[in-house]
Amino acid sequence: AQSVTQPDIHITVSEGASLELRCNYSYGATPYLFWYVQSPGQGLQLLLKYFSGDTLVQGIKGFEAEFKRSQSSFNLRKPSVHWSDAAEYFCAVGVSGGYQKVTFGTGTKLQVIP
Amino acid sequence: DAGVTQSPTHLIKTRGQQVTLRCSPKSGHDTVSWYQQALGQGPQFIFQYYEEEERQRGNFPDRFSGHQFPNYSSELNVNALLLGDSALYLCASSFSPSGGGETQYFGPGTRLLVL
Numbered sequence: 098a099q100s101v102t103q104p105d106i107h108i109t110v111s112e113g114a115s116l117e118l119r120c121n122y123s124y125g126a127t128p129y130l131f132w133y134v135q136s137p138g139q140g141l142q143l144l145l146k147y148f149s150g151d152t153l154v155q156g157i158k159g160f161e162a163e164f165k166r167s168q169s170s171f172n173l174r175k176p177s178v179h180w181s182d183a184a185e186y187f188c189a190v191g192v193s194g195g196y197q198k199v200t201f202g203t204g205t206k207l208q209v210i211p
Numbered sequence: 212d213a214g215v216t217q218s219p220t221h222l223i224k225t226r227g228q229q230v231t232l233r234c235s236p237k238s239g240h241d242t243v244s245w246y247q248q249a250l251g252q253g254p255q256f257i258f259q260y261y262e263e264e265e266r267q268r269g270n271f272p273d274r275f276s277g278h279q280f281p282n283y284s285s286e287l288n289v290n291a292l293l294l295g296d297s298a299l300y301l302c303a304s305s306f307s308p309s310g311g312g313e314t315q316y317f318g319p320g321t322r323l324l325v326l
Contacts, residue, residue, distance in 0.1 A: 140318050141317040204253050
C-alpha cells in the first residue's frame with residue numbers, strides 16, 4: 098500500500114522568502130503525485146500534479162515541485178512567499194494503473210510573517 | 212462551469228442518529244470519491260463510486276455507505292453516529308477513461324458535528 102510522509106507539521110517563513118515543503122512517498126511502482134492547498138474551513142485546491150515526463154512540475158500560484166525517484170521525494174517550492182500563501186499544504190500519492198485511490202499526508206501548516 | 216458542490220455546508224447531529232451528505236460532481240466527471248478529514252489530519256479515503264457501484268473502499272466500517280445516481284451525483288450515509296464521526300467530509304470528482312491516475316477535484320466539504 099502507498100503512503101506519504103510530510104515531516105514538517107508547521108513551518109513559518111517571512112514574506113518574500115523562499116519556501117520548500119517536504120514530501121516523501123512510499124509506493125512500489127511509478128506513483129502519481131499531487132500537492133493540494135487548503136485554506137481554513139475550505140476544501141482542497143490542486144496546486145500541481147506529476148504523472149510522468151519532466152520531473153520538474155510547474156503549478157498554479159507560482160509553485161513548483163520536483164520528483165526525485167532516488168529519494169522518493171516530491172518537494173514543493175516557491176521562490177518568494179506571499180502572505181496569501183498561508184494555508185495547509187497536503188502531499189498525496191495515487192496508484193498508477195489502478196483506480197484513483199489517493200493517499201494523503203498529514204499536512205504542513207504554513208505561517209507567513211511580515 | 213460549476214465545480215464540485217456539496218450540501219449541506221454544516222450539520223449538527225446527536226449520537227446514534229443517521230446523516231446523509233450530498234455531492235454533485237464537476238461537469239463531465241463520472242467518478243465520485245468521499246474522504247473524511249478529522250481536525251488537524253489529512254483526508255482519509257472512505258470509498259469511491261463509478262457507474263453507480265462502489266469500486267474501492269477504505270478502512271471504514273459498514274456504518275458508512277453510499278450511493279451514486281445515474282446523473283453521477285452521490286450520497287454518503289452514516290448510521291449510528293459516534294462522536295468520532297465529527298469531521299469535514301470531502302467529496303472529490305474525476306473522469307475515469309482508464310481507471311487510474313486521473314486528477315480529483317474537491318468540493319468545499321460538509322462539516323459534521325456529532326454531539
